[in-house]
Amino acid sequence: MADPMDPSPIITIERHILDEQAFHPQATGTLTNILYDLALAGKVIASKTTRAGLAEILGLTGDTNIQGERVMKLDRFADLTVARLTDHTGRLAGLASEENAEVIRIPEQYPLGKYLLVFDPLDGSSNVDFNMPVGTIFGIYPRQRDGGPAEPDEFLQPGRNLVAAGYIAYGTSTMFVYTAGHGVHGFTLDPSVGEFLLSHPNIRIPKAKYFSVNLGYQLYWTPGVQRFTEYLQGHEGGVKGLSLRYIGTLVSDFHRNLLAGGIFYYPADTKDPKKPTGKLRLLYEAGPLAFVAEQAGGYASDGNGPILDIVPTSLHQRTPLYIGNKELVDKVEEFVRALDR
Ligand code: AHM
Ligand code: MG
Numbered sequence: 001m002a003d004p005m006d007p008s009p010i011i012t013i014e015r016h017i018l019d020e021q022a023f024h025p026q027a028t029g030t031l032t033n034i035l036y037d038l039a040l041a042g043k044v045i046a047s048k049t050t051r052a053g054l055a056e057i058l059g060l061t062g063d064t065n066i067q068g069e070r071v072m073k074l075d076r077f078a079d080l081t082v083a084r085l086t087d088h089t090g091r092l093a094g095l096a097s098e099e100n101a102e103v104i105r106i107p108e109q110y111p112l113g114k115y116l117l118v119f120d121p122l123d124g125s126s127n128v129d130f131n132m133p134v135g136t137i138f139g140i141y142p143r144q145r146d147g148g149p150a151e152p153d154e155f156l157q158p159g160r161n162l163v164a165a166g167y168i169a170y171g172t173s174t175m176f177v178y179t180a181g182h183g184v185h186g187f188t189l190d191p192s193v194g195e196f197l198l199s200h201p202n203i204r205i206p207k208a209k210y211f212s213v214n215l216g217y218q219l220y221w222t223p224g225v226q227r228f229t230e231y232l233q234g235h236e237g238g239v240k241g242l243s244l245r246y247i248g249t250l251v252s253d254f255h256r257n258l259l260a261g262g263i264f265y266y267p268a269d270t271k272d273p274k275k276p277t278g279k280l281r282l283l284y285e286a287g288p289l290a291f292v293a294e295q296a297g298g299y300a301s302d303g304n305g306p307i308l309d310i311v312p313t314s315l316h317q318r319t320p321l322y323i324g325n326k327e328l329v330d331k332v333e334e335f336v337r338a339l340d341r
Pocket of ligand 1 (some may be wrong): 050120126250
């Protein structure tokens with residue numbers, strides 16, 4: 001008879017990542033540990049995001065808290081948290097973050113590793129002031145050269161080279177979602193035990209239910225993207241019954257669509273000279289999420305072809321992004337081919 005005191009199987013993130021390592025008999029455990037470091041960074045950032053706003057209330061001037069410490073903007077805090085928890089372990093040769101113009105070097109006193117980390121420390125940070133969800137996005141590349149600290153050009157690898165990628169969603173609960181090339185797995189932070197527990201094994205994107213886009217910019221899109229948007233709204237042979245949901249935090253919009261089915265897009269802007277190739281970053285946002293999407297049976301494109309095939313030419317390169325259910329992303333490529341070339 002089952003022991004009523006025996007808890008049902010609880011799979012912690014550590015155990016799951018270790019089990020995944022079995023897919024790679026030659027693995028040394030380094031990648032496993034980087035993922036575990038990132039999960040820890042997620043816990044630290046989550047504990048801060050849930051207190052956002054309090055520092056200013058407790059502080060005297062808004063810049064200085066009650067202990068006399070300077071109040072740091074959350075995106076700076078998240079950036080430093082990820083860097084400080086990963087730069088001394090001997091697992092990475094360098095880091096590149098959306099928050100830093102230059103590559104983050106491993107401090108001289110620490111050993112260099114064989115991986116490169118790319119990350120967006122606090123995606124959707126403009127939502128923080130309004131108590132809306134935010135996220136962290138990460139991707140891990142193998143280093144292609146040996147010796148010395150990683151140079152900027154070493155990060156200019158296509159998403160196909162990623163060995164792992166994922167995101168942390170700070171919402172009504174905190175979730176860590178990742179892929180190491182064997183499906184997509186989601187963990188929910190149990191705050192009472194301080195551990196991420198497997199809650200969403202083997203995520204597969206279901207039939208589309210939502211589309212997510214900032215319709216405020218519709219006038220500035222190319223004819224193909226305008227036509228695609230009408231298609232999503234059910235005009236002339238379009239899909240029927242999709243709902244519009246847009247949070248303005250890529251991680252949250254993507255996460256919802258991954259679980260419920262749908263497409264997120266952020267097209268190029270034909271009028272704004274600052275956004276001729278859209279707003280989102282290839283290296284820190286589009287690439288890692290494209291890997292997750294493909295591993296869940298979805299697809300990500302820049303409107304012309306797979307995001308994962310684009311070789312970046314600069315660290316902070318931007319790209320249009322269409323990501324979610326494959327048949328919808330294929331459709332936008334069709335409209336772009338027919339109307340925009
Ligand atoms: P951020 O990384 O600086 O926060 O910017 C990226 C964010 C995405 O999370 C989101 O999809 C997009 O910007 C929203 O932009 P907009 O307000 O133009 O719709
Ligand atoms: Mg971002």
